[in-house]
Every structure is written in structure tokens, then in C-alpha cells.
Amino acid sequence: MNRAPSLPLSRPPSLSRWSVLALLGVFALTLGACSDATPIDEARALETGEEVTVEGHVSVQPGAFVSALGDEGFALQDDTGGIYVKLDPKQTFGLGAHVRVTGTLDEQNQLRILKAVAADVKVLSGTQLVSAKDVTTGGVNESVEGQLISVSGAITQAFVDDSPYGYKLYINDGTGEVQVFVHVSAGFDKAALQELTVGQRLRVVGLAAQYETTYEVAPRMPADLSVLP
Structure with a gap:
């Protein structure tokens, strides 16, 4: 029986110099896209009027505070801190969404904010709910503002x-x-709040915020406020 003639082994085609450079360029761009966001605590410390890009997870849903802040913004938090993002129109993502925002640092009634437009808000993959940090009532100050x-x-x-x-x-x-x-705009029942009396104990989850010289806690929804025994 005749054996089929053996085929010569061929070397795999080599990448050209330009192909290698192109791949390196794509790799560099990918790394840059992953690292160009400024940690939120560092962003908060920059001068008012500076443009900055931050990335984190949504801790306050869009539109929750429109009645007092006058916009459909949301709050964003990373491992270093948090900040309120002021913009319109109302975005469709919810709590825990992974978002990157480029905007301009500003203040509204002494609350540190990031002013942005919808075109500069990008939703990324991955959702993670933000856990509330336990703070004493006397410890609500600039060190936790935005969180x-x-x-x-x-x-x-x-x-x-x-x-x-x-x-x-x-x-x-x-x-x-x-x-x-x-x-x-956070959806609370006014009558239920009016029934609360001096001496009752409450647990409140919310954004550490500031209005002029007063620091405050702003709950996002009725479930954020509970009466303790």
C-alpha cells in the first residue's frame, strides 16, 4: 500500500513590525482607559472649576433629591470617598450601577458636587450595592461628606x-x-414623619451632605429610616 506523500511542515506566519506596534497601541489604550479615573477623595480636594473623571458605584439613585437640589443627579462612591453628581436629564440606571463621569468640580450651598452632562456619563459593566458606613451623629462632618x-x-x-x-x-x-x-422627592409619607415624637430612637441611612454650615443625613427612600425599639 502506498503511503500518502508527507506534506512539508510550514512555519506559522510571523507578525509584521507594524502589527506588533498596533497591538501594543491597543494594549496601551486599554490600560489608559482603566486608569484615567481619579480616586474620588483626591477629586474632591481639587480646585473648584477643575475638570475631572471619577468612577464608582451609585449610592443615591438619580432624581431622589430633586426637590431640594433642583436637578436629577445621583451620588457616586468608590473605595476612597463619595460625591454628588449634578445633572439633567434623569438617568435610567439605579443603585449599585458602575458609572464613570467626567465633569467640573463645584459647590452648591457648600456641598461638594461634580457638575456633568449626560453625554459624559458612561455606564460600565458590573453592579455592586454600596454599603453604608456606621458613623456617630456627632461625626457627620466634612470627612464623610458625599458618602x-x-x-x-x-x-x-x-x-x-x-x-x-x-x-x-x-x-x-x-x-x-x-x-x-x-x-x-424621596417618597416619604409626611403624615408618618409627623407622628414621630421626641425621644423615639431612629436608624437613618443616607447621604452625608451639607447645606451651608449645617451637616446633615439625607435618606434616599422610606426604607432608609426605621424606628428602633
């Missing part, structure tokens, strides 16, 4: 109606009183 926090304490003052912007409560765990600002 999702949790405070607990006894109500110290009666309900204050500040509509159409929001409602005010005050709690203290013994380390100092803090204002809880409940935005009308």
Missing part, C-alpha cells in the same frame, strides 16, 4: 416642615445632634 452613612439616635426636636424642599428631623446618640433632611 453613604448610617446613624442612630434619639429624636431631639419635633418634626419641621420645610416643604416644598423637604422635612427636618434631629437625632443624637450622645455625641452631638445631627439634622436628618428628608427630601420631598
Whole structure:
């Protein structure tokens, strides 16, 4: 039986010099895209008016604070800090969305914000809910501003109606009183808030924010406020 003639072994085609350079260029661009975001704590410390790109997960859903802040923005948080992103129109993503934003640093009533436009907001892959950081009522200050926090304490003052912007409560765990600002747009039942009495203990999850010289906690939704035994 005749054996089939053996075929000569061929060398695989080699990449040209230009192909190698092109691949290296793509690799460099990929690395650049992964590393051009500034950590949020560093971004917050930059001068007002500077343009910066930050990346993180959504800690306050779009539009939750429109009644007082006047826009459909959201809050973003990474491992270093958090910041409120001010923009319109309302975005469609929710809590935990992985987002990259390029904008201009500014302040609104002394709250550090990032002003952006919708075209500069990019949704990335991966969703991760932000966990609230436990903070004492007296510890709500500049060091945690922009972050999702949790405070607990006894109500110290009666309900204050500040509509159409929001409602005010005050709690203290013994380390100092803090204002809880409940935005009308966050969906709370006003009557239920009015029924709360001085001395009742509350747990509040919300954005550590600032209005002029007052630091406050702003819950995002009714589930963020609970009465403790």
C-alpha cells in the first residue's frame, strides 16, 4: 500500500513590525482607559472649576433629591470617598450601577458636587450595592461628606416642615445632634414623619451632605429610616 506523500511542515506566519506596534497601541489604550479615573477623595480636594473623571458605584439613585437640589443627579462612591453628581436629564440606571463621569468640580450651598452632562456619563459593566458606613451623629462632618452613612439616635426636636424642599428631623446618640433632611422627592409619607415624637430612637441611612454650615443625613427612600425599639 502506498503511503500518502508527507506534506512539508510550514512555519506559522510571523507578525509584521507594524502589527506588533498596533497591538501594543491597543494594549496601551486599554490600560489608559482603566486608569484615567481619579480616586474620588483626591477629586474632591481639587480646585473648584477643575475638570475631572471619577468612577464608582451609585449610592443615591438619580432624581431622589430633586426637590431640594433642583436637578436629577445621583451620588457616586468608590473605595476612597463619595460625591454628588449634578445633572439633567434623569438617568435610567439605579443603585449599585458602575458609572464613570467626567465633569467640573463645584459647590452648591457648600456641598461638594461634580457638575456633568449626560453625554459624559458612561455606564460600565458590573453592579455592586454600596454599603453604608456606621458613623456617630456627632461625626457627620466634612470627612464623610458625599458618602453613604448610617446613624442612630434619639429624636431631639419635633418634626419641621420645610416643604416644598423637604422635612427636618434631629437625632443624637450622645455625641452631638445631627439634622436628618428628608427630601420631598424621596417618597416619604409626611403624615408618618409627623407622628414621630421626641425621644423615639431612629436608624437613618443616607447621604452625608451639607447645606451651608449645617451637616446633615439625607435618606434616599422610606426604607432608609426605621424606628428602633
